[in-house]
Amino acid sequence: MNALNKFAKFTRGVLLAGATGILAASAAEAADYTAKIGHLESDQQSRNIYLQKVAELVKERTKGEVEFQIFPSGQLGNQREMTEAVQLGVLEATVSPAAFIGGFNPAVSILDIPFLLPADAEKAQKLREGPFGAALLESFSSKGVVGVALWPNGLKNFTSNKPLDNLEDFAGQKFRVMDSKILIEQFDALGASAIALPFGELYTSLQTGVVDGQENPLDTIQRMKFNEVQKYLVVSEHGAMEDVVLFNPTWWNNLPADYQAIITAAFAEVVPELRAHKAKAVEAALATIKESDINVRVASDEEKAALREKMYDKSKAAYIERAGDTGKNLIAVYEKAYSEVQ
Incomplete structure (x- = not known):
């Protein structure tokens, strides 16, 4: 199967997933802004559990005007396919292990450097949320995606x-x-x-x-x-095994600024619970x-x-x-x- 046919197949899969989400929500009032978010982990793992939590917070705080539909376990393709789909606007968002996207954005490979983050979890989070994290996320803008958050996902x-x-x-x-x-x-x-x-x-x-x-x-x-x-x-x-939350720029920039702030805050807010869940695992x-x-x-x-x-x-x-x-x-x-x- 050539690259064009592969992408056509992937696009059909994303559109089908979107149609499935619409049918599932048919009894409810449609949200003004809907984002399909694809990732690779199973529905029982930390990433998916707290993506669902973020989706709940965002829906509640935007009074139902923003809805996230979460697709775990590679349902929407492998990570390269999902990242490219976000870039092209076929998919609204993905949460990717940083190690999987160094070819897409070499700057993110800084996370491969050993002992990059402090051992203390709170100090590590200050780095994620401070100037370093902001600069790392900003490096994605030249790649046609919007970096919204860094999430911890374990240590090697x-x-x-x-x-x-x-x-x-x-x-x-x-x-x-x-x-x-x-x-x-x-x-x-x-x-x-x-x-x-x-x-x-x-x-x-x-x-x-x-x-x-x-x-x-x-x-x-x-x-x-x-x-x-x-x-x-x-x-x-x-x-550090870090996740990067990436959104399509057209979808993201069409959001009101206060909705962007709500989404960004929700991803940061659940980090302590995410860390605790991962620590138990x-x-x-x-x-x-x-x-x-x-x-x-x-x-x-x-x-x-x-x-x-x-x-x-x-x-x-x-x-x-x-x-x-x-x-x-x-x-x-x-x-x-x-x-x-x-």
Whole structure:
């Protein structure tokens, strides 16, 4: 199937989803502004649960004039298809993992830099809502979409089939990463090598020794059963997994300014509950992981600081090389904001 036919099929899917939403709401008075919002997580996961909460808040506070219809589990396509559909106006909005849209907007790959956000959740939120977050969201405007919010969606941790008792243990090990020069440099700084592999191949690659280890949030490690084919886990919380809320600019700019403010505020308001829900999922995942044979160790604050010092500069240089002047300017904003929240 060629690209044009793929997009035609995707467009028909979005239109069908829209028609389904209209039929479902036929008994109610139609909203003045309706947005279909697509994303990849299941309806039981944190992202979807709190998107529904945002939809409720927005509907209530606009007296029913703005309605969000949420489509989880990739119902409207893969992330690239949804992002492009938002850009073209076929879809009103999507909530995307930042790691999935670095090719679309290289500036967002700043979130690949290890230990970018403070360990303290409140300090991290100040970065999201402050000048750094605003500058990162603004970087999407030149890509034909409107960045409305950043949402936390977990932290990555290291696992391996070889010991990870200290920084020196990383040397010579092979880790699977997403296809990111920044993540490759992150491991190079530790004397390790990184191999970009599709996520679907990771379990088998760990099992057969193609790679020694990997990095992912605890709930992902547990859900994908990586703990069954790994011997060591370090709860390092070194990598931020952030979501970006993107809207089509035509739809967004047609909203009254007070509705834009209501939507933006609703996305920010639910973050504490979103974090708490995610934390429970992570806590449950860790408990399940500990029941397996894997050795679990929690990194100390001192170890995390040493890891950050080791990895930050090389990862930052790789990011600036990729994102150019935009990235260099965003790093300057970030470093100033980071120093102010410490």
